[in-house]
Amino acid sequence: MSMKNVQSKETILDQEQTLKNTLAVFRDMTKYSNILFIFLLSTVIVSMINAVFALLPDYISKIGFSSSANGGIFMIYSFVGGIIATQSYRLIKYSFRSLVTIISVILGLGIIFQVQSNKYIFLIGIGLLYIVEDIIDPIIMQILNKWVEDKSRATFISGLSFLTSLITMIINPLIGLIIMKYGTISMLVSSSIITILVIIIFYVVILRAGVTKDE
Numbered sequence: 383m384s385m386k387n388v389q390s391k392e393t394i395l396d397q398e399q400t401l402k403n404t405l406a407v408f409r410d411m412t413k414y415s416n417i418l419f420i421f422l423l424s425t426v427i428v429s430m431i432n433a434v435f436a437l438l439p440d441y442i443s444k445i446g447f448s449s450s451a452n453g454g455i456f457m458i459y460s461f462v463g464g465i466i467a468t469q470s471y472r473l474i475k476y477s478f479r480s481l482v483t484i485i486s487v488i489l490g491l492g493i494i495f496q497v498q499s500n501k502y503i504f505l506i507g508i509g510l511l512y513i514v515e516d517i518i519d520p521i522i523m524q525i526l527n528k529w530v531e532d533k534s535r536a537t538f539i540s541g542l543s544f545l546t547s548l549i550t551m552i553i554n555p556l557i558g559l560i561i562m563k564y565g566t567i568s569m570l571v572s573s574s575i576i577t578i579l580v581i582i583i584f585y586v587v588i589l590r591a592g593v594t595k596d597e
Contacts, residue, residue, distance in 0.1 A: 417525070419478055421542060422584045424522050427485070429549035430577050431515045433557050434570065438508060441566040445501045459509055463516035470517045474524050481521070482585050488514055489574045496570045511574065 442452050473481060488510050495507030526535055560569040 417538075419584060420522055420525050421538075423481075423581060424518060424542060425545050425549060426577060426580050426584070427518060428515055428546050429553055430573055431511065432546070432550045433553040434573055435508075435512065436554065437557060437561065437569075438566075442505075445504070447501075455505060459512045462509070463513045466513050467516040467520050471520045471524055473517070474521055478585065481518075482581055485514055485517070485581065486578045488517075489578050493571050493574050496574075497567060508570065511570070 439452055439456070442455060443449065447455065473484065476484075492507045492510035495503050495510065498504060498507070526538060557569055557573065560572060564572075
């Protein structure tokens with residue numbers, strides 16, 4: 383057997399082992415409610431926010447804001463989100479039930495502001511939606527550092543990123559369709575409501591599965 387064939391065989395074996403290790407990480411994840419719930423929570427929220435905000439700049443321009451103002455608005459969102467992210471780690475001491483409640487309340491308040499006719503109040507509403515991701519990101523990272531082994535963490539984060547991107551791609555055309563048929567406000571309201579319901583369903587299903595976090 384030539385050296386080239388030996389190297390090729392070793393490469394195939396390494397790839398197979400990597401795949402097995404990856405699948406083992408996600409199989410083990412289903413055994414622990416805290417990790418599984420955080421994985422699902424992050425995937426749903428980040429996918430929804432990414433898909434929604436990919437289409438919002440056009441609408442913000444349509445309601446009377448210039449291109450420069452549009453950029454300034456998102457700069458403010460990023461700045462406020464960054465400040466919130468530096469403090470959101472404090473929420474780690476609360477139970478998942480409290481975390482679900484906080485996120486649901488923020489999304490609910492966002493809906494109330496989004497349906498108002500005043501465009502500045504509307505901006506507050508989508509700002510509340512925007513900061514939800516900044517709230518959960520530091521919490522997720524802290525939970526991963528605490529509960530996921532070092533050798534599995536990179537695989538877990540890669541899988542989380544891949545699934546988030548995949549769901550975002552699936553959601554994007556659906557959101558575009560809702561905007562075309564019912565308008566941007568209806569899209570925002572329906573997206574927030576569906577996200578709240580999905581988060582609650584995940585939480586309840588995990589509880590009923592008997593693998594709850596020790597609160």
